[in-house]
Amino acid sequence: MEKAQAKQEIERLSNEINRHNDLYYLENKSEISDYDFDMLLEKLISLEQQFPEFAFDYSPTKRVGGDITKKMESVVHRFPMLSLSNTYSEEEIIDWENRLKKLSDGKLEYVCELKYDGVAIGIQYENGTLKQAITRGDGTQGENVTTNVRTIKTIPLKLKGDFPADFEIRGEIFFPLKNFQKLNEQRLDIGEAEFANPRNTASGTLKIQDSKVVAERGLDCYLYGVYGYDLELDGHYESVLKAKDWGFKVPDHQKNFIKKTDSIDGIMEFIHYWDKHRSELPFEIDGIVVKVNNYEQQQELGFTAKSPRWAIAYKFKAERVETILESVQYQVGRTGAVTPVANLKAVQLGGTTVKRASLHNSDQIEKLDLHLLDSVYVEKGGEIIPKIVGVNLDKRTSQNEKIQFIENCPECGSELVRREGEVQHYCHNENLCPPQIKGRIEHFIGRKAMNIDGLGAETVDVLVEKELIHSYADLYDLTFDQIVNLDRMGDKSADNLLKGLELSKQVPFERVLFSLGIRFVGETVAKKLAKGFKSIDAIQNAKFDELINVDEIGEKIAISVQNFFLEERNVEVINRLKAVGLQFQIEEKVGVTEKLKGMNFVVSGVFTSFSRDEIKEVIELNGGKNVSSISSKTNYVVAGENMGPAKLKKASDLGIIILSEDEFIQLLNG
Template identity: 40%
Template sequence: MTSNEEAIAARIKELRESIAYHNHRYYDLDQPEITDAEYDALVQELMRLEEQYPQFKSTESVINQVGGQVNPAMGVVSFSPPVLSLNNVHNADELHEFYNRVGQMLAEDTPKFTCELKIDGLSVVIRYHEGQLVQAATRGDGLSGEDVTQNVRMIRSIPQILHQPVSFEIRGEVYMPRSAFMALNAKREEEGQSVFANPRNAAAGSLRQLDPAVTASRELSAFFYQIRQWTQDSQFSSQITTQHQALEFLRTVGLPVEPHFAYCESFDEIMDYVQKWDSKRQTLDYDTDGLVIKLDDLSKQAILGETQKAPRWAVAYKFPPEEVLTEVLAIEISVGRTGVLTPTAILKPVHVAGTTVSRASLHNEDIIRERDVRVGDFVFIRKAGEIIPEVVRVEKTLRPPHTVPFEFPKTCPACGSDVVRLPGEAAYRCTGGMACPAQLREALIHFASRDAMDIEGMGEKTVDLLLNAGLIKRVDDIYRLKEEDLLKLPRFGKLSAKKLAQSIEQSKSRSLSRLIFALGMRYVGQRVASLLASHFGTMERLEAATYEDLLAIPDVGERIADSVVTFLSQPLNKEVIANLKSLGLKMIDDTISGDQDGSQKVLSGQSIVVTGSFVQMPRKNLEAWIAQLGGKVASSVSSRTAMVIAGDKPGSKLEKAKELQVPILSEQEFYERMANLGIRYSQ
């Protein structure tokens, strides 16, 4: 072997190891370290070298592998035929080469294609039998994937039952909308947790959970784009002969389909589609990392077949990422509602992906140290998920000689209190609590926000005016404000003061769950607040709840229970809640209708097992109602189980109940028993 061949062999080995490493980061850990474009460049280089030097080519090369490893703890689903990936093209010339190649293989001058937006999410394969969802799996390595059936059932946009009794296996993409991604990352950052790099990783991390409750708590959605196979004879299968017909059929039976697909009869029409969505994709609420161009005729797809990794009849056109170089003018530290210190890079304004950017999140100290971002550096920025500006990397060849590593503050920049980093957290927190003006400000803004107490007219600017005037020093002071107080504020006239005073008064009637959410306990979002309100019924009972009482509620774990008990035991918080009660705020849950002293807790102390699927309401709603009535929803049947409520296909729990002679009720029998006690379900 010549010295040149040795160098080539070494480079090929290096590329294979690098690609394998980044595959693991992307598919298995959902924590990529490089952009798609950088990854594609590595693959393209490896493919080029393997073609030029076939003696080093391997059938087991990493470029022939699909997806990542399967987590056996989730259960394994095998695929036949395999679930393939797609070959990528990156410009018009490569796309035209693909178009011509397909035409040559089919001996056609103008083959017809269907063009679709390529959703940047997690690929799933779902099976329906006679119109009912029976199995869902991730793509995995293409030969087998992880069983995520229970998690997929938590995604509202994926129907459990179709409009037609079809039996088929379909493929789609689970994704997280951009708006949901921003809200999730903001919440995680506020709670001191690591943030997701982009919506794709957030979706993957949310779906690949051992606990379906975590998936249910994330706002996931899905689009479907392929009928992989019909699993039994169907009148529909012979009627669907093209890809665009398949998409229309999926939509007809009730499955979500990305609506912007197009049937193209020429290469010019394909390029029109490419150019249109290269700019317009930024208007969507979901990420697209490219387009998929598929031969429309399904019978001709079968003729062309596939390689070990990808079909010959389709290709992915990847949009180029937009990264822009700019200067870091400063690094600012802001303090959030729960005391988290968040660093932000202040940038020389620059145009990125359609907007002018002057600030970019640095998330936490670890990110700053890992990327070695310094004031005065020139950095490349992009929009994560094309939404949130972030610093990608430092261009160290342009670093001025006077720069120094950034030192995270040891005291709060807003109040001077010590900052601490708790074990297992990525963020530092101010220890000043409500004595910290920054935390107080954020707490007031959150309390008045639309999803909390919804006090119209009390946004950030009004909160700043009230704080600067010394009119409020904590949350309950809001309800002591009078019109004459508001008239003292700049830009407040008679009408605006009256409107805000009325809005404050109206907010007193907001539900208990809204109030619990508004108080701003760590880890208590809207869903958990609703669970706490329906389970305990009154603020008084919630305040008296023990750590064990909270853990007895489905979907409430140790972290939430500890946070609630800690918050409600602090003297200042207890005083604020007592004052809110005396000022007239609602302290009783809306679902306790006609019985506000809680005598409707007819299932108090009873351990109840719910098994199977239900018709009149979703299972999770039934379990929440049982908890509201005082019952404890258990996951297994024992001699202490008071009753088992059995729906359709109840499984082994029903047999265990029969063996232990535990009372078994059908869904309807349980509702009738509650009705005889004068209790009916109220959402």
Template identity: 40%
Template sequence: MNTSERVRSLRTEIEKHSYQYYVLDAPLIPDADYDHLFRELQALEAEHPELLSGDSPTQRVGAAPLPEFGSVTHALPMLSLNNAFSDQEVAAFDRRVREGLAAEGEVDYAAEPKFDGLAVSLSYAMGVLVRGATRGDGTTGEDVTANLRTLRSIPLRLMGSDWPPLLEVRGEVLLWRRDFERLNERQRGQGDKEFVNPRNAAAGSLRQLDPRVTARRPLRFFAYGVGFEPGAGLPATHSGWLERLAGWGFPVAGERRRVTGLAGLLGYHEEMSHRRAQLAYDIDGVVYKVDDLAAQERLGFVSRAPRFALAHKFPAEEAMTELLEISIQVGRTGALTPVARLAPVFVGGVTVTNATLHNEDEIRRKDVRIGDTVVVRRAGDVIPEIVRILPEKRPLSAREFILPKACPVCGSNVVRSSDEAVARCSGGLYCPAQRKQALLHFASRRALDIEGLGDKLVDQLVDSAIVRTPADLYRLGLLALAGLERMAEKSASNLLAAIEKSKQTTLARFIYALGMRNVGEATARDLARHFGRLDRLLAADEAQLIQVPDVGPIVAQSIRQFCNESHNVEAIEQLRAAGVVWSEGEPLAVIGRAVAGKVFVLTGTLPSLTREAAKQMVEAAGGKVSGSVSKKTDFVVAGADAGSKLDRARLLGVQIIDEGRLLALLNATGEGAVP
């Protein structure tokens, strides 16, 4: 293809994408790809000026207005800005400005975010909004006055009284990110087409033929400048105009700055690139304008852009690439996350080869198939994700993704609860992907309470293949521990002592330590009280499980899925063989009710029980332990040096007992020791 043919091809392709984006609000390619095509055409026309023609996309700004709207001719054209993608291009811009102004020193600039929305102009007569228009092709826009009047951020009447008789304000209509997500949720709920991105949604919302539709969309407006401003006594700088606009009631960017020279420009760009992800709205770069308006006038314009301004774009957050494969990543909690393996693509400032697909439902909703051409988004430090597919590029060989039924790491069954979008590996105590999380939970204070076994030590034990299951903890030796980084012999001895101590536990603690999905500390106590013995719990079906207080179908399903996995049962048997023991009793259904349902308050120092041990015994027998005395309290268990709680019990007439009476009540339930 020769140069002339390439120019014609580029013009045709750019016009097609402009129509898709600006008129139909349905872009086919990411902004970065459009920019690449446009810059290639600009470069070819610069090298071959004989090929330049008035109908080239480089000689216009946007797209033609929709015929359904009336036309508005802008008093001053609403031109686009030239783009810079590197520090070198910004340096060249600053140099051209200084040369154009014959400036001996550095130039002052107004710097502000580059909003990613739809440009509009607002015309005011005697402080009252009389017309609003889109940018259109830069010379002629669409009359969308009725729609713009629905935006609460646009003043219908200006504040103050120092405004000129005629004023044209220019700015951007956009959607905040959270509003965009809510809008798409509503679109999905109504079965309507979702918007591609906030800018696409803003454009589609503003260009509704029925203003009532626009009014229901959460559009916002930011002013960034003026068109014509006849009158005396008005600001002489762009930054001064922004201050004046704010005083008249217009929203303006709080992140705007007045900076000096190249260092100021690049410093502002760096600052905003770091703050970008924290903003409530999308920006795709920053804008620099020579601050002095007289200097702007001297610099003038080129064919489609001012010489005094520049848009310094951020690295593209969206790019197009091919989805090569979908693999499964198993997380620390057993969640199976589909991961897209991509043909390498530069996006968001880095080369991306993987992107998250979240879950199976999301894959189905977006109709993602292996072999598709996809648009990938990476914003700041956010994990890259697939935004959408390009169905027109789907090859015949594209195939659907099928979630595996067995965990790709350990082979355990993959299960999915009815209340979750996430599928999970059921081999919690066995699966290597969940090993660290399972060990940390097992050793936590309210489980087996192994003091000294924290994140860093677990990382070392697992990464060194010393510990694979919780039972391996009870096989650790002093030499193996002392050889680990930052583990002295005394620390190793203390840890081994804590592990040995943890062998003596309660059934409730042991159940909680297993880490069954949806089984917290309270549910573990309820299960221990109800079944009395671990084997009864392991053998219980879902119908028997839902007889336990506060255990519903979802929790019962989670317990059953855990117990059905042979790897988990084997891990439990290994723990028993390693010496982990607890006292077991009769099921709650056949024991007395001397403690069950009663409210106890513990105060003072008991002769032989710690307060925590007494609390566990009461709760294991079905009672409740409160921290304060009230009329609902059944018993106050008082030890030595009991304080104000004892006094309040006497005042309210609550029964006061000692440790011996408490043990007698517990023994009356038939449980003796704590299950």
């Protein structure tokens, strides 16, 4: 491609992709399929690689992350980022409003907003392009986190409409609770400790050096404060509406996230509404903020030494209840990590009955200085289960016995170990400790791992208890006769299970590697290792230095991988899995077969055993061709879940054969 043409095409693609991205993330709409979106992005990535000099600051490829920030530089704010004065009392809000009325001449209007429990951010736009994003820091200067902020998909890289040439917009970056829980599930999956709260994790995430990790975590952001010179805006509320026109995700007044009122009653109504409904929000808030709307009046009212006079924050009292700690129970996970859980006398909290609270680890018990039958304070944060935040010492008697962390595994009795630098205690009796055996097998069959249809956690429990299996390798030796007579099994389920195991032999190497359950080897790390070494043998024989030379593989992971292969039992299990035909290497790319030669495929929807890209790769490796839209020239449509009904109809109208994932595999296997 000619240089001039490439430049034009890069600009066209950047704008087009940004537009689709904003439609999707800001307005919940999509004009094109995920596949077509990915195709556009791939095209742009490859053009930018050929002509890096033409890549824009607002290029949507920055969303994917990958740029590393070695050291976050400190930057002075153009407009100081002051904090607001806080109160827990409604009385003080009333006093504040009365005071303002006396200080101010004209009639006052107020804007009520949510107080997002996240990280304050100031983002500068120049000529409509995101230039710089700075954290609050000490209010005078903060840290430059621009590269990471660019990966947050609800923050526009390029604006639309009649935006000012140079301005700053402020808001709050937060962790949506759903994404926070997902992150913690992933961490548990690889034997890492859970993060305790969404705000601190959001703050930590923004400071990660590798922007790709930031992109994967799924932070979100509301923006609402516009700052600049000569902005020609009259008030706060109007500027929020303007910011929406420029393409920002602003608080939605239809959801009552923001409201304009001219009375103290209106303010109180807003406070009471959110005190009652805040637990229904998909993110955490810790209060509400009230501001004088009119900018001129704001200026007249001015500032105290620390904060603006024209704004105040009302903080909700944390939902906290007191109850009795009845006992502490210890759970053993797949990796042998022991987690203490408090059993509480049932109590109502935030609309649900609470009977258990997380204690995380022995340090936590020590820090709280917990005694049995203590009267404890329980709060609910972003976690799935609530936590104990303190003890009512007035109610403790000398009979309350101090809680001592257990020394032996509650499941198998072997001695627990706590390694230096780790917070968790572990049971190292991996091969005989029942929850570890079950946990490893459950991990192995999981959806993101081998995804074995027809086999669930309950069946695994029964199989382990009946001693039909001791490791995941034993799964492949199961016979129809062995399983058909199990509780709730029967002919059909037994067939399904065996078929599921058979199909799993096609699962690609990187997922087999993840399924093995090597500590710290999650989905992403497994992919990197598979790509870097191509086969399990190469990983097993890799020296420490070779391991840490792979992108994203640090010392901790390298040690864990080497330890895994030092266990003879693990090597044995892998050899058995190799013998039954699981994929332990990356298939060589060049022309595997020509089975699909001359055939055109459309791949659409979500698949269970493979990703869409994997299916497309398999088609190409076997001589077939992937086309993006259905036409009379299409031979097959490979349809996953959620394939659009319009596409499906078009395919059947044209008489094109529609294949399920399984049918596609059958076609391949001849």
